[in-house]
Amino acid sequence: MNTIFYITAAVAIIASLMAITNKNAIHALLYLILTLLSISVIFYTLGAPFIAALEVIVYAGAIMVLFIFVVMMLNVGLQEEVENRWLTPRKFLIPSLLAAILLILFMIALKDFRFENHPAIDVAPKEVGISLFTTYLIAVELSAILLLAGIVGAYHLGKQKKKVTHRFLVKQARIKK
C-alpha cells in the first residue's frame, strides 16, 4: 500500500504541474482529470473507498465534463490568446519562488508536530452516512440550499441577454439613430 501511495502521489504532482503549464486547454483538463484520479487512488489507500468513488463520479465525471463542454463551446486554443504571447517559463519564476518559500516554512512547521505513527484506520460508508444525517443534518440542509442557489445562479447567468429590455431603452435607441 505504501508504494501505491508514493507512486500515485508522484503522478498527482507531475500531472498537476503539467495541467497548469500546458497551453492547450483540453490537454490541461485531461491532466487535471489524471490528477483527480490519482487523488482518488490516494483516498482508496487511506481507507475511504466511498470518497474515492465520489471523487471519480463527481469530480472527474461531472465537474470536468462541465469544464470540457465550456472549453469546446468557446473554441479555446483556436483563437490567438493574449496569454500565449507573454507566457514564458520566466513568468513562473517569482510565483514558484514564493511558493517554495511557503513550502519550506510549511515543512518546518510540520516537523515540530509529533503525530503517533499508526496505520490508517478504515472508516466505513455506514458511519459516514450516520454522521451525515444525525450530527451534520443542518449542514446537509444548508448545502442543499447552496446547490439550489447554484442552479438558479447558473441558469440566470447562462441565459443570453436580450438586446433591448425596456420600452424606455427602445425610445433611447431610436433617438440615438
Added chain:
Amino acid sequence: MMTVPLEIQILLAGILFLIGLVGLLVRRNIIYMLMSIELMLNSAAMVFIMGGAHWGQADGQVMFIFILTVSAAEVSVGLALILQMYHHYRTLDADSMKKLKDNKANANL
C-alpha cells in the same frame, strides 16, 4: 496496510495546494484560473480525509462531501460567468476586464 506517516501525507496536500496557487498567480486565462482553484479545493479536502483516516473519525469524510458540494456550486456559477464574459469581451483573458479601472486608456470606452 498503509503506514505512510501523516506528515508526508499532509506534505503532499500542501504541495498540490501550492501548485494550484502558482497556477492561479501565473495564468491569466480564466479557465486555467478556475482549474487551479479546483486543485486547491481538492488538496484542502484531502487533508480532511487524511485526518479522518488518522484518527478513525467519520467527520473528515463528511467534510469532504460538503467541500464537494461547495465546489460543484462554485464551478457551475463560475463557468456561467465565464460564458457571459466571453459573450461580452470575446476573450478569456482575465486582464481584459478593466472597465472599472480609472485610466486614460479606457476613458473613451
